[in-house]
Amino acid sequence: xxxxxxxxxxxxxxxxxxxxxxxxxxxxxxxxxxxxxxxxxxxxxxxxxxxxxxxxxxxxxxxxxxxxxxxxxxxxxxxxxxxxxxxxxxxxxxxxxxxxxxxxxxxxxxxxxxxxxxxxxxxxxxxxxxxxxxxxxxxxxxxxxxxxxxxxxxxxxxxxxxxxxxxxxxxxxxxxxxxxxxxxxxxxxxxxxxxxxxxxxxxxxxxxxxxxxxxxxxxxxxxxxxxxxxxxxxxxxxxxxxxxxxxxxxxxxxxxxxxxxxxxxxxxxxxxxxxxxxxxxxxxxxxxxxxxxxxxxxxxxxxxxxxxxxxxxxxxxxxxxxxxxxxxxxxxxxxxxxxxxxxxxxxxxxxxxxxxxxxxxxxxxxxxxxxxxxxxxxxxxxxxxxxxxxxxxxxxxxxxxxxxxxxxxxxxxxxxxxxxxxxxxxxxxxxxxxxxxxxxxxxxxxxxxxxxxxxxxxxxxxxxxxxxxxxxxxxxxxxxxxxxxxxxxxxxxxxxxxxxxxxxxxxxxxxxxxxxxxxxxxxxxxxxxxxxxxxxxxxxxxxxxxxxxxxxxxxxxxxxxxxxxxxxxxxxxxxxxxxxxxxxxxxxxxxxxxxxxxxxxxxxxx
Numbered sequence: 001x002x003x004x005x006x007x008x009x010x011x012x013x014x015x016x017x018x019x020x021x022x023x024x025x026x027x028x029x030x031x032x033x034x035x036x037x038x039x040x041x042x043x044x045x046x047x048x049x050x051x052x053x054x055x056x057x058x059x060x061x062x063x064x065x066x067x068x069x070x071x072x073x074x075x076x077x078x079x080x081x082x083x084x085x086x087x088x089x090x091x092x093x094x095x096x097x098x099x100x101x102x103x104x105x106x107x108x109x110x111x112x113x114x115x116x117x118x119x120x121x122x123x124x125x126x127x128x129x130x131x132x133x134x135x136x137x138x139x140x141x142x143x144x145x146x147x148x149x150x151x152x153x154x155x156x157x158x159x160x161x162x163x164x165x166x167x168x169x170x171x172x173x174x175x176x177x178x179x180x181x182x183x184x185x186x187x188x189x190x191x192x193x194x195x196x197x198x199x200x201x202x203x204x205x206x207x208x209x210x211x212x213x214x215x216x217x218x219x220x221x222x223x224x225x226x227x228x229x230x231x232x233x234x235x236x237x238x239x240x241x242x243x244x245x246x247x248x249x250x251x252x253x254x255x256x257x258x259x260x261x262x263x264x265x266x267x268x269x270x271x272x273x274x275x276x277x278x279x280x281x282x283x284x285x286x287x288x289x290x291x292x293x294x295x296x297x298x299x300x301x302x303x304x305x306x307x308x309x310x311x312x313x314x315x316x317x318x319x320x321x322x323x324x325x326x327x328x329x330x331x332x333x334x335x336x337x338x339x340x341x342x343x344x345x346x347x348x349x350x351x352x353x354x355x356x357x358x359x360x361x362x363x364x365x366x367x368x369x370x371x372x373x374x375x376x377x378x379x380x381x382x383x384x385x386x387x388x389x390x391x392x393x394x395x396x397x398x399x400x401x402x403x404x405x406x407x408x409x410x411x412x413x414x415x416x417x418x419x420x421x422x423x424x425x426x427x428x429x430x431x432x433x434x435x436x437x438x439x440x441x442x443x444x445x446x447x448x449x450x451x452x453x454x455x456x457x458x459x460x461x462x463x464x465x466x467x468x469x470x471x472x473x474x475x476x477x478x479x480x481x482x483x484x485x486x487x488x489x490x491x492x493x494x495x496x497x498x499x500x501x502x503x504x505x506x507x508x509x510x511x512x513x514x515x516x517x518x519x520x521x522x523x524x525x526x527x528x529x530x531x532x533x534x535x536x537x538x539x540x541x542x543x544x545x546x547x548x549x550x551x552x553x554x555x556x557x558x559x560x561x562x563x564x565x566x567x568x569x570x571x572x573x574x575x576x577x578x579x580x581x582x583x584x585x586x587x588x589x590x591x592x593x594x595x596x597x598x599x600x601x602x603x604x605x606x
Contacts, residue, residue, distance in 0.1 A: 029323035030316075037315045041308055049304050056300065060288070061260070064217055064273050068286040071223060072275045074211050079280055082182050083161060085111060085118070086201050090186050093123065093199065099131050099188045108134045119169065119177050120202035123188065125195055126155065131188070137172035145171065150183040151198050158185040163280040165231040166205045178205040180233070208234055218292040228281040230254050253285050262290070333361060340368055408462050424461050427454040437484055442589075445512055445519070446478040452487040452510060459495055467499045467506030467525075474513045481589040482519065483563060486556045490523045490570075490582050493553055498527020498580055514588065518568075521584035529576045538572060553582075560586065 089108065096104050108121045112134050122133035128145030145151055148171070153162040164181040179202040186199045208225075212234050215223050225233040230250045232241060240246035249263060253274060260273040273286035336349045347368055349361050405428055412420045434451040437443050449471060456469045491508065499506030511522045530538075539557050557570040564587050574580035 027323075029327070030319045033319040033322070034312075034315055037319075038312055041311050041315075045304050045308055049301060052300050061271065061273075064221075064271065064286055064288045065260075067215060067217060068223060068273050068275045068284055071212060071215055072277055072284050075208070075225075075282075075284070076278050078207065078211065079163070079182075079277065082118075082201060082203055083279060085115070086161065086182055086184055086199060089121065089199060089201075090184065093186055093188045097189055099123065099190050099195075104132060105134060108132070117204045117207040118201065119179050119204050120172070120175070120200065122200045122202075123186070124151065124198045124200065125190075126197055131190070131197065137175060139171055140173055143171045150181040150200065154183050154185040154198055155196070160184075161279065163227070163282070165227055165233055166208075169202055177202070179203060180205050180208060212236075217286055217288040220292060221286070221288040223284055223286045224248065225277075226250060226253060226283050226285065228283075233282055248285075253283060257283075333364065337364065340371075346372075404462065405458055412461075420461055424458055427457040430454045431458065435485065441483060442481050443484045444478065445473070445480045445482050448482050448484060448487055449473055449478075449510070449512060451485070452491060455488050455491060456508065459491075463495070463500070465505075466502075467495070467508060469508040469510065472509070472511045477512050477514060477519060477588075479590065480519055482586055483559060486560065486584060487521060487523065489553055489556050490584070493582075494523060494525040494527060494580060497530065498525045502527055517588065519586040519588050521586070522581065523584070524579065524581040526579040529574045529578050529580055531576060535572060535574050539570060556584070560584070 089111070092104060092107055093099065112118055112121055120133065120135070120137075123131050124145055125131055128151065130139055130145075139145070150162060150164045154160065161182060161184045164183070166178060166180050169175045169177050169179045182201040182203065184199050186197050187194050188197055189195075212223060212225065213236060217223065222236045224235040227233055230253075232238070232248075232250075235241050235248075237246050241248075249265070252261075252263060253272070256272075256274045257276050258274050260271060263270055263272055269290040271286075271288040271290055273288065275284045275286075276282070277284060333349060336347050339347055348365055405424065409421055409424055409428075412418075412424070431451060431454040434443065434447050434454075437447070453471060460467065460469065487510065491510075494508055495506075499508070507526045509522070509524045511520075513520055513522075539554055553570065553572075560569045568585045568587060571583040571585065572580065573583075
């Protein structure tokens with residue numbers, strides 16, 4: 001009957017508390033408002049992120065195209081200027097009475113002096129003879145003009161202008177400039193005959209280099225130029241290209257006159273943009289790295305995440321303030337319930353607020369009154385019953401331990417190990433004498449340590465020295481009073497659950513000392529340890545192995561708290577493969593009996 005009453009009290013109180021928590025107005029308002037707002041923020045944020053990211057990628061692509069178009073425009077403007085000079089000279093030469101006219105040379109000198117980027121102006125006959133030129137350099141003896149690409153190409157296509165790849169000027173003595181040659185087929189008067197020839201204009205390559213080298217497509221991107229045959233006209237890393245340390249996918253570029261595509265180079269994805277220069281048929285190739293383009297998307301994503309975080313925090317704050325204001329009457333009732341849950345049964349809350357809250361308050365007051373009356377009736381008899389159960393459990397001697405110890409004694413006697421027999425029998429006798437203690441529940445620390453020592457001696461012999469133990473006790477605590485049989489269950493737990501299945505030798509350390517004006521027993525081992533789940537349940541659920549004394553770890557904890565109060569008891573620390581450390585906290589008692597302390601606490605409670 002009493003158990004049913006206690007069960008009814010616990011069930012009723014738990015349902016009341018849970019109902020107030022599960023149906024909390026503040027929780028419903030806060031959660032609903034947060035959920036709707038966060039979902040809306042996520043939808044808008046993701047939509048805006050995708051839109052802005054796509055726009056950023058498109059803008060990066062457009063920006064790359066604009067830069068290449070600008071380079072194309074500048075390069076086209078520069079080459080067109082050279083073509084106009086070539087056309088101008090062609091007209092002068094064609095209408096000049098004789099190619100050897102000094103007036104032609106003067107005009108060529110004027111052009112050369114006005115354009116610092118022009119290295120050479122020269123006219124050759126179709127047989128490779130230099131007929132006019134400025135400056136007047138002598139052709140090298142070992143140079144065959146008719147074999148030069150710039151010479152053969154215009155003769156093969158008389159209507160076209162030919163732009164060569166960058167090269168060192170190698171036809172004149174004393175000249176080693178890096179140039180791009182513009183050549184074309186011309187007809188000039190030589191005496192009374194019309195002669196076919198080639199007009200050569202050598203441009204300083206540094207002018208083209210200046211137009212291109214400052215162009216950057218991001219931190220790693222760049223541009224380069226190739227001619228119609230795939231020869232590189234300009235590259236910012238020309239030296240690496242020349243020695244073979246860098247290469248470009250020229251074949252893929254030649255398949256595109258203009259446009260863009262993606263490729264992979266050395267594990268990096270690149271955006272290739274191609275533009276063809278008018279007249280010269282050169283291709284400007286822009287290299288932009290995709291990771292730099294997408295870096296903008298990552299920045300946008302990071303910014304959006306921060307906005308979402310601060311938005312969520314703001315929503316939580318606002319919703320918490322609103323819901324707290326609405327749910328304040330219920331929160332007052334909940335706080336009163338928690339006080340009762342903690343053991344205060346003198347609570348009588350004011351009946352006010354909405355109708356539902358007022359009705360709940362009246363029910364709560366009625367329940368607390370009933371609980372208080374029932375507790376007054378059963379607290380003394382329940383505590384007495386619990387003390388009787390713990391004392392009976394404490395007095396038990398596990399038969400398995402006794403049988404196993406006697407079997408070990410018989411086996412050692414048969415094996416002739418008489419000294420071990422004497423040691424074990426002596427330890428067993430002392431163990432029993434202290435366990436009985438003339439019916440006393442309280443003994444000295446000296447006796448409790450002696451009891452633990454004898455138990456360890458027996459177990460060490462039984463386990464064939466599988467472990468060793470160390471005991472360290474302050475002299476000041478030997479005469480202090482303590483509950484008996486509180487160390488043995490802890491040591492049993494260390495042996496059965498920590499050391500028994502170890503491969504290496506185990507070690508159990510026991511100490512007793514005064515810490516912070518309390519008596520502290522400490523039992524540590526280097527055994528297998530235990531999981532977090534087992535550790536959390538150790539003082540809630542009994543974990544006795546076969547062969548233990550029945551006085552489990554949980555029982556020791558309850559006995560200590562029952563006699564001395566909730567501020568004392570066991571504190572356990574353990575990690576797998578690291579061992580276990582158990583601290584047992586007791587008050588310092590020298591002249592006063594713990595029974596008196598327990599009775600005094602019980603009287604105060606009642």
